[in-house]
Amino acid sequence: MKCGCCGKYIGDISFDKSYKMPDEVWALPEAEKNNRTQIDSDLCRLDERYFLRGVAYIPVIDSEKSYGWGVWVEVSEQNFFEYVDNYENDNSSRPSFLGVVANKIPSYENTLSLTVQVQLGNETQRPTFTFIDKEHLLTQEQVNGVSIEKAHSFSN
Numbered sequence: 001m002k003c004g005c006c007g008k009y010i011g012d013i014s015f016d017k018s019y020k021m022p023d024e025v026w027a028l029p030e031a032e033k034n035n036r037t038q039i040d041s042d043l044c045r046l047d048e049r050y051f052l053r054g055v056a057y058i059p060v061i062d063s064e065k066s067y068g069w070g071v072w073v074e075v076s077e078q079n080f081f082e083y084v085d086n087y088e089n090d091n092s093s094r095p096s097f098l099g100v101v102a103n104k105i106p107s108y109e110n111t112l113s114l115t116v117q118v119q120l121g122n123e124t125q126r127p128t129f130t131f132i133d134k135e136h137l138l139t140q141e142q143v144n145g146v147s148i149e150k151a152h153s154f155s156n
């Protein structure tokens with residue numbers, strides 16, 4: 001399958017984009033970042049607030065692929081520490097919980113503060129996010145998919 005905008009094969013297109021930290025943390029001056037935050041690749045604390053990184057998959061229409069937005073979501077302290085305590089375990093049968101998106105996703109309006117359902121994975125999977133605001137384009141596209149051309153435009 002080829003992309004209609006550039007003729008690239010689907011296998012040659014990057015299908016994910018990851019954010020290094022929540023936007024709010026990214027925007028802090030260096031000294032405050034050092035004093036107020038603790039962060040690694042998947043977990044972040046800012047003062048008494050807690051964030052984790054996962055992936056929101058958007059299926060690409062007529063393909064087996066999905067585009068993965070590697071965003072951060074803010075979660076409750078309790079959910080955060082349950083995740084930390086069980087980080088090495090298979091958490092895929094744990095109940096899902098709510099999170100709030102902490103990154104601006106380009107090409108979409110108002111993604112900061114969008115609510116998602118967080119589903120933890122097994123030992124090798126990142127948490128996955130499902131959008132629940134039915135009015136939002138991301139929620140609709142997570143259900144209906146996006147064209148390969150649109151998925152490709154995310155990486156440009």
Ligand SMILES: [Zn+2]
Pocket residue numbers: 003004005006007008149152153
């Ligand atoms: Zn293209």
